Amino acid sequence: MIELIVRRLVSLVPVLIAASFLSFSIMYLCPGDPARIILEMELQAPPTQRQLVKFKAQHGLDQPFVLQYANWLGRALHGDLGTSLKTGKKVTPVLIEKLGHTAAVFFPGMILSLAIALPLGIMAAVKADSVLDHGLRFTTLGCISIPGFWWGILLIYCTAIRLRWLPAFGYGRPECYILPIVTLGITGSGELMRLTRASVLEVLQLNFVRTARSKGLGQTTILIRHVLRNAFVPIVTSIGLYCSHLVGGSIIIETLFAWPGIGRHLATAAAMRDVPVIQGIVFISGLFFVLLNLAIDLAYTFLDPRIKMAENKG
């Protein structure tokens, strides 16, 4: 296992370099001169040539592409992701703050998704082809088909406007967290529930479950001790993929609820061609994704020892 961890951490470096180089290149090739766009938005008028030259010199945008990237990478590896072209603020502390805001709703939303999806998925699998199963599958179809922002608007309309139970927007007070978390929870639960159902159903068909049943073990014992651990492997993969949406994936929810998260920050930066911010978010996303994959792989080995043995043999 130590070897696995070390191997993965070592692979982090080329992955980060490749991802950051790709995004840097794409930004460089995108239509629109970042200096001109940012100045024009700031000045509310086209910038003069002198202003453009001065701005580019101040932010190193007049240097060759490879030099710009090398300088950026050198600083990034020391934790300095540069300065925003738009606001002049350091990118790293702002991103960390915004990531915290996003995580504050994203992870509870994910936990809520799991709390909804897992029990329902298991029930649907156990009662396969029953009325309950059909009802749950129909409900999850609705959850998957209806986009997240629509769920958000519906919840705002019902709970904030009609019932006046909760605030429609805001940040800071405990009640402001509820609607974004519930929206994310509902949005993510549909897919997870269907995956759980399929996974549990597949394991329930296997011989060792029949053996366990024939030994006289109760349904609950079979589920908890034998079925779930085997069924969880694809579910963990799905959770991992869901978590990869943390950075930039909740932009619509953040916009709807005026939540000061990283998704909204990324959208604003992309529209402004604020290259340092975009690069910073890509860098952090890459880092997060690699570490997340490592965590998932470690979870596999915990859930299924056969995977650990196969890795050792490999």
Place this chain on the structure above:
Amino acid sequence: MNPYNRKNRFWKKLCQLFICFSVIFLFSSCGDSSDTRPGQAGPGKKAREITIAYGLDTDAQSIRNSGDMLLKIFATQRLVELEGTRVVPGLAESWDIIHNGETLIFHLRKGIYFSDGTPFNAEAVRFTFERLMAFNSSAWTETDRIRQIDVMDPYTLAFHYKDGMAGYIALTAFAEYGCGILSPHSVTPPGDPRAAIARFSGTGPWMVEAYQENQHTVFVPNLHYQGVRPILEKIIVKTIPKAEARVLAIQSGGVDVVIDYYHGGSAYTPRNMLKPLKDQGFQILKKQMPMTTYLVFNYKKAPWNRIKVRRAFNHAINKDDIAALFDGWINTARTSLFADSAPYIKDAGAAVIPFDRQRAVQLLQEANFPLKRPMELIAMGQNPDEVKLCEIIKAQLIKVGVDVQLDVLEPGGYLERTTKGTFDLRIYYVGGPERRKFTRMDGRFNPEASEFGDYGFFSDPAITPVLKKAVNSFDEQERKTNFHQFYKLVNDLAAGVPLYFNSVFVVCRPEIKGIHFISSEPRFDTAHWENLKNAE
């Protein structure tokens, strides 16, 4: 009964009950819209404060700028103000122009203090403008025209121009939003024009008590303000970028007021949401601006460099459809190029080219207009009204045989296309809020103005000298005469298609009174809750 069947029946009944309750819940939510009427102020809400939803951040702790327009209006004052077409004293009680416009001297009022208790003086004014110059701010059009600012005594300072003042327009520029005077102690270290703002301090009726970037700004009355003290004890300005989210916020009672961006060009409440809000019982306050939204041509390339083609497009657009699009909330430019508050427009006699589809078709034929090539109409995706407007225009142009390809772009892409001139038509606004009525006209039609850039709005050798005389002359009659000539030329040359006059809207709860407009700027110094006022 078989236990398995009993269990099955139980789950069936449970499912049926669940479906019934869901349907009841759904239908109960689709009730009478009058239930969304604004109720009493929510529990815990203090009756001497209001919460405003605003689409932008006030930038009260800016590193490079000096704050947003709302912040400037709430918390600062300027050396001069613009009333109609006249520059009137503000924080400066008088001014002198000497050495043929090379130097402009301001004589400042005495006995005025900033909200931080420090005195307003010439050093503070120099600090404010040196900060604008240090960051080449767009908030002031004279940024790159000033050679030096000298403090002659504590209440007198001189602006020395590099090539002399352009004229009257240079004086009006001191009334711009960005020229709100800032206390040098707003930054750390105090007096450093390049330092970040730590504690925003001005001489306006409000002061900043708290600020959280992209979330909220809290204003309380400025105890050092020389004018009438505001009635309210607190105003909380919440930053909610999305227009629909601002509407939901006021409907849910989370905010009491929704206001447009002060210059009227963006971050506004979409006009088709105003009627539902009014039906729900909210007040809709409206003030028209001297700003007109136009359909603009890429006049530098064919076929738009021909007057006949431009006139044809003027005839092709039916402005009644545009009024209907916005539920009648805006006034169309059917009889005049600009609203009445535009400089000297009232008796200018600049008639607008009327809607006449047949004439449009005829002119297009006479001009050999290339009907087979689709015309590229670009719109900024961020402005929902602009996109809808473009769709209406597209539908109308199809009726005269012009095929239009509508490209909805994000801001960067839009700027790219306008800078490179890779478009045929676009939506643009001419004129501006009252503070900018001179500078915006100049910036749109005068290629020598810094705001004009590569394209501006329209440029013609006949228009430029007339406009320059109009905005630069210190003689009122001369300004008026030249403005009349300017408007006539804009119309005769069919520079663009005037569509509608912009307005600033404020949506507020019915119990709130006293919000008034100075020019087209909503002010809250006399705002109050009606029931509280009556109780007093």
